Amino acid sequence: MPLVLLTAEESDIERIAEIHMAAFGPNILLQAQFPTPSAREELRRCIAEKALDDIRDPKTQVLIVRDDDNIIISFAKWNLPVQQDEDYTEPPWRWPDETNYKVLNAWTKKVDGAKECVIGNSPCYHLSFIGTDPQHQRRGAASLLVGWAVKRCKEENVPAYLESTGDALRLYESFGFTVERTIEMELEGMGPHGSSVVYEEMCFLFRP
Template sequence: MAPLTLKPVTVDDIPSLSELWYTSFSIPVNLRMFPKTPGVRDWWDNANRHDLLHNPHRKYLKIVDSSACDFLVAYAKWDLDPLESGERFPAWHEESDHELCDLVFTDGCEKREEYMNGRKHYYLDMLVVHPQYRRQGAASQLVQWGCDFADQNGLPVYLDAHIDAAPLYERFGFKGREDLEATSEGALSMIREPQV
């Protein structure tokens, strides 16, 4: 097992975040929303750079393989105040399927806001792990960081995950929302109450 270390994301990491996203999530539905073109790659880079530099509510963390020149193997984007942090994404890129993006992301945000009903919470916005580093503890480190921080502050955590990833989150105390079934794409909304 590779020696994996948690560190904060830096501006220099931004292109690697986009590359890792495409390496990990290049399934047809994702590529309809975010085709792997130079323009959409720039859109991702600019969105992440803007959040990293200008949004104090969003915390980016990475896991690096210290035996491979700190190769970035995973990252998480935590939103520590989704009620105040503004739009999750900038306007969709012209090459993106706007209707599908709205369906997946805008609808999901509205469901989260409705469910949380103004209750302060943390939101695991993004968790991406390189396929060759899955099941080696990278995701667990990133989830643990957020759960520990939430527990210290007595706040719940909300996330939307693929149903295949649910067992990972369940180990940290997340439960699927009883009022929502998984979507036809396998997306599942989960919540974790603070554990003090």
């Protein structure tokens, strides 16, 4: 039985949070934003709560991929196009008590600014999160999750936008995304022996 792409259900939120932390837990930006084990454990609960809100949100599409053992191995959250005259606000996050807001807010400002520069307020499909269980990588799950939106972009003649590390460069380029901008931020104490390190992500745009 091949991989199956499905719309996430409310009962899937704990597995989505589990995959999110397995996929992004080693990321140095996440570790800088949520610097303690207790913060990261609480973050897992926050992710599950936000996934529930997103599943219930009509302007958000949360997708999952199940394998032939019926196990969820991957997920994605796509923000759907919002017209300029629509009155819409995405459900907010609840962050852990030990969140490093200095890092979180600084990165959020950079991300929002980059998106504004690349696509402005034009309606688009926006990939907010995509993650695969590390034990199930390279099976094609991410391609299903990205292809879902690309198909709709072509049908509706609207673009798609996302930010990602360079690890997924080939995946997005294979679907026709192009790198439009890079975002960088110095993370103090996150390098070897407590040194600083520059974290970078790329802004990708798909034009139908």
